[in-house]
Amino acid sequence: MKKKIKVVLLIMALGLQGLQAQENFKLMFYNLLNFPLEDAVPDRLQYLELILTDYQPDLFMVCELNNESGADAILSSLQFLNPNMQRAVFEFNTSDDNISDQNDLQNLIFYDSTKFVLEDQIIVTSIFRDFNHYRLKINSSESDTNPVLIDVIVCHLKASSGTENQALRFQMVEDLIAYLDTLPADSNVVLAGDLNVYTNSEPAFQELIDADNNNLIDFVDPADRIGSWHTNSNYLDVMTQSTRTQNGFGGATGGFDDRFDFIMTSENMLDNPEIEYVQDSYKVYGNNNNIDCYNQAINSSDCDGPEFPFFIREALHNFSDHLPVTLELQTNQSLSIEAFNLKTLVRFHGSNMVDDLLKLQLDPSLQINNLFIRNYLGQIVKTISVKNALYIEENVSSLANGLYFITANEFENSPLKFIKVN
Incomplete structure (x- = not known):
């Protein structure tokens, strides 16, 4: 029995090493x-x-x-x-x-x-x-x-x-x-x-x-x-x-x-x-x-x-x-302030090079009402209603080509970026 416990502990230790931050x-x-x-x-x-x-x-x-x-x-x-x-x-x-x-x-x-x-x-x-x-x-x-x-x-x-x-x-x-x-x-x-x-x-x-x-x-x-x-x-x-x-x-x-x-x-x-x-x-x-x-x-x-x-x-x-x-x-050290941010909760469904349709996948734990698309000057050019959705397809064909950021009021410091292209 003791031998089995030692083997389990060894496996757990190796597993924890693999999960090192x-x-x-x-x-x-x-x-x-x-x-x-x-x-x-x-x-x-x-x-x-x-x-x-x-x-x-x-x-x-x-x-x-x-x-x-x-x-x-x-x-x-x-x-x-x-x-x-x-x-x-x-x-x-x-x-x-x-x-x-x-x-x-x-x-x-x-x-x-x-x-x-x-x-x-x-x-x-x-x-x-x-x-x-x-x-x-x-x-x-x-x-x-x-x-x-x-x-x-x-x-x-x-x-x-x-x-x-x-x-x-x-x-x-x-x-x-x-x-x-x-x-x-x-x-x-x-x-x-x-x-x-x-x-x-x-x-x-x-x-x-x-x-x-x-x-x-x-x-x-x-x-x-x-x-x-x-x-x-x-x-x-x-x-x-x-x-x-x-x-x-x-x-x-x-x-x-x-x-x-x-x-x-x-x-x-x-x-x-x-x-x-x-x-x-x-x-x-x-x-x-x-x-x-x-x-x-x-x-x-x-x-x-x-x-x-x-x-x-x-x-x-x-x-x-x-x-x-x-x-x-x-x-391999962990930062003293763990960042729980928008980037961990919202992901692009596909590439961040976007033509007319912006596709996003949302984590179920994300509790917000809206996402905002901003230009590089920080101005909001489009508001996306979330409403507990897990998957969003937003038409952005009206946006000019260039760099844009997806933000939320709750996570202003961690925007996602995408590039609008033709």
């Missing part, structure tokens, strides 16, 4: 192109709002942010989507101004405070621009007994080609590595930035991936697309710049032919169940990996594809000369 975090890095001072495109914030509304990052990391009013404007836009979004303290660049005046180009992070706690922020100086270090703790139910920390580094290396600029980028990275060598070797480090490197053979990039194994913390490219990226269409899928071919928008032109923007992780984050990179989640947001897009503007028909429709690529084109980079991280 998993939480995912969506990260985005974006070069904001001198926001908000660059005004060649009027009302640029509306385009950023559409991008953020579509992706809804849990951690939004940026460079080329000019001032605190710009930081507040972005935070306000994020809080419209998720009132739990917060930002770190805005700090001006403190590094040496002898090369050029960099005090109008800052880094910053915005984060979901239900998922992360900002433990510390530290300025790491270099010969040119600051690296900004933000130490985040996962806001889990185990954070007191087994805290999981993520050291987020946001940066913007020296731009332009040539051996002199390569040397400056290398010196900047050396300053960063010297600082990182003061951290524990098992630190979970995310490096997000506009690295401005043209090829993996550049000394700055080689120093980051530590080919000689001299550094305590080695970085990896989660996309696993290391190579000579510049004007090499074989790496189109990870190219981020330039979104434009015409002058008059600010920033660089020349079309899509460079990989400047990265999110890298410390090597240990590839197989650390407490916080690890989600396999195949690395994407360049707005890049459909269409070979015809090479050297073209991101909003052209040459860049069409199933994942990023025209109106998203148009917003990206108008806001910045760079594309954002995204990936997901996963933890």
Whole structure:
């Protein structure tokens, strides 16, 4: 009898391990192109709002942010989507101004405070621009007994080609590595930035991936697309710049032919169940990996594809000369605040790419009267009566093509998104 009990307990334990909680975090890095001072495109914030509304990052990391009013404007836009979004303290660049005046180009992070706690922020100086270090703790139910920390580094290396600029980028990275060598070797480090490197053979990039194994913390490219990226269409899928071919928008032109923007992780984050990179989640947001897009503007028909429709690529084109980079991280810890939200109670019956008929499947426990369809400005464009239904088919043929959100008064912070197409 005792032997049978032990077997049952073992089976139960294995079963519980299989049911271990998993939480995912969506990260985005974006070069904001001198926001908000660059005004060649009027009302640029509306385009950023559409991008953020579509992706809804849990951690939004940026460079080329000019001032605190710009930081507040972005935070306000994020809080419209998720009132739990917060930002770190805005700090001006403190590094040496002898090369050029960099005090109008800052880094910053915005984060979901239900998922992360900002433990510390530290300025790491270099010969040119600051690296900004933000130490985040996962806001889990185990954070007191087994805290999981993520050291987020946001940066913007020296731009332009040539051996002199390569040397400056290398010196900047050396300053960063010297600082990182003061951290524990098992630190979970995310490096997000506009690295401005043209090829993996550049000394700055080689120093980051530590080919000689001299550094305590080695970085990896989660996309696993290391190579000579510049004007090499074989790496189109990870190219981020330039979104434009015409002058008059600010920033660089020349079309899509460079990989400047990265999110890298410390090597240990590839197989650390407490916080690890989600396999195949690395994407360049707005890049459909269409070979015809090479050297073209991101909003052209040459860049069409199933994942990023025209109106998203148009917003990206108008806001910045760079594309954002995204990936997901996963933890096996449970968040301290469990989200009981609309997304768990309402599902699309089929695709969220909707032609004329929106099809929804509702959980029987959902106790609400109405669902609301909102446009990306937050305006209600259609009300759907629920009336305890389990399945809904709603005609949306009158809606213009674009991005829409399904909300409920009881679950305003967790909208579902769908794209109206012809």
